[in-house]
Amino acid sequence: MLVKSVFMELRSRLRSCNVYITTNVDFKKDCNLKISIQSNCIVLNYYDNDLKRYDSLSSIESLSDYSEEESDVTCVIPIQEFCFIIPNSMSCLKIEKNTVSFRILTEPKNGGNFYSEIISTSSISKEIKVDKLEVNFNAKEDMKIVCGNCSNVLSHGSLKFDRILELPTANLDMSEWFCHGHSHGSSTSHDDVLKPNNLDFLYRLTFFVVNNTILSEKANKFNSKRTIYHCNRCLAWLGVKNKDTVKFYNNDVKIHHNSNIKHIFTHKKPTQDVTIDDFIYTVESLTREFNLGLQYTMMCKIVLECTMSASTKQYLLIWVMDKELQVLRNDENSIKPDRVMLKSSFLTKILYKIELELNDEVETWLADPSAVSTDISKSMFSHGLNHLEQMSLKVPESFRYTNGYTVSYLKA
Structure with missing residues (x-):
């Protein structure tokens, strides 16, 4: 099986989609891959090393001399259920170890084109949905x-x-x-x-x-x-x-x-870990409170403080980047060697960083009018941090860190 997992961030209003594909191939050794961007799907063709294409760039042009019939493994990722792709719009291609990532441009599914589209006012701002305890x-x-x-x-x-x-x-x-x-x-x-x-x-x-x-x-x-x-x-x-x-x-x-x-x-929809439920509920509630008023255009900053001892506090800095990001992932219930079916969900994308003491950066965040803060328990701090670390594994390692912060998602 060529494709192990697929993770896409679909931004309908920006008409773009970031694609992260994890494969079962080590591209440091084998780099004979052709990626074809079509209007309704993404096609991956893997070629055997016998073709002696060790200098392949693994782009749509990299193996243009070879047809799909010559490939050893072909995998199709249909996407027309969620959007339409602009063919040959792939950019920012990056291949590292067994991961492939790139960006594609999309067309609106309900009419219009990449340059002009009528957007309904009901879709301009979406409020964070938080279940009441x-x-x-x-x-x-x-x-x-x-x-x-x-x-x-x-x-x-x-x-x-x-x-x-x-x-x-x-x-x-x-x-x-x-x-x-x-x-x-x-x-x-x-x-x-x-x-x-x-x-x-x-x-x-x-x-x-x-x-x-x-x-x-x-x-x-x-x-x-x-x-x-x-x-x-x-x-x-x-x-x-x-x-x-x-x-x-x-x-x-x-x-x-x-x-x-x-x-x-x-909680209305509890999981097996009440501590993580409490952590997620706290972040979602603070994000919603931040959005009450005239702050819809600003990204929310959250400071979670934990009193470890009489003289020690630790801080978890969370920057909410996308409150309701549409994510497409492979459906684990329908895995086929030559076709990967996707399912859609909406996640909150964040950047986070842990600070073990009150330093200049924490003080700057606490003084920032676009930041909200609250105290959390010791177990919420440790379990919540472990949860964010697990969620960050969905992003390839080369894209997981930016400016000292870790990219993650609040829940999957």
Whole structure:
């Protein structure tokens, strides 16, 4: 089988398509390949080394002396279902190891041509679709907060929250949002205002904030001199403490409710890893919040901060390049040696970089009005970073890095 996988980034409005093809051929040794760009498909013809074409450039002209009938292996990639290609429009051809990448120009599928087309206003801007989280309990219901690792009870016995309130984005003036009293003098800082009453459950994204008076005396005493709130039994990282409040994260703590132990929040379309679900939901929600207002033309920058210890923070810088990029990939359910069928999906393309301390670049991002930031848990930081590393493998290594950032996708 010649083609191992196909990955295409189709940008309909730009009328271009970046093509990444992974093959089972080592092109350092064998470079006898002909790529034919046709209006409805891409055809790859591989020729045996006996042809003695070691100087082949592997372009459409490279083996023009040989016909398709002479090729040892032929593979067709139909694309007419998604767009039409302008023949002979291949550019930026690059071959490295077993990968082939290039760019082609496309024609609109619904009429017009490359130079003129009527675009409907409904397709100009697409809002990020974010599924709303479901809180797994109601006010006035008995529950206990437990450690997600060892099920150690963290709350002061059973408790009933009077109110369950969703916090607004941190970009708002929170002093104008709370309806309950907060006698903190003239201070209007975020930390002072964000103080729930004893039985208030305040949540945002995938974390929630509670008053530490509802937590067990053992857990509070164990964490009395700590900035990071740990489980007093297994020492697991659970959240961040700030004065009289504790911020817990969905993936690190659970609740004992109706004789079941479960996470605080449930995703509409969960996967097997709730930590990665929380990570993706956080990035998607921040991207959507950024797009509220008059910032549709700007690319969103996100700073995810993780408090590792009392004096150490790490930062994950995420630059959202394409919020809804159409991607064509080979359909694994219909693999044939001579034909690769494609399926379409929409992904978020990003650039990311990890910073292990607060340096000049992080400070620049935090001060940038086009950047949004939030805290995430230690497990979300590590699992999310591993997830982005896995997603980046979809791009050939030679295209995976740019200006110190790694190219990746939020989810596949």
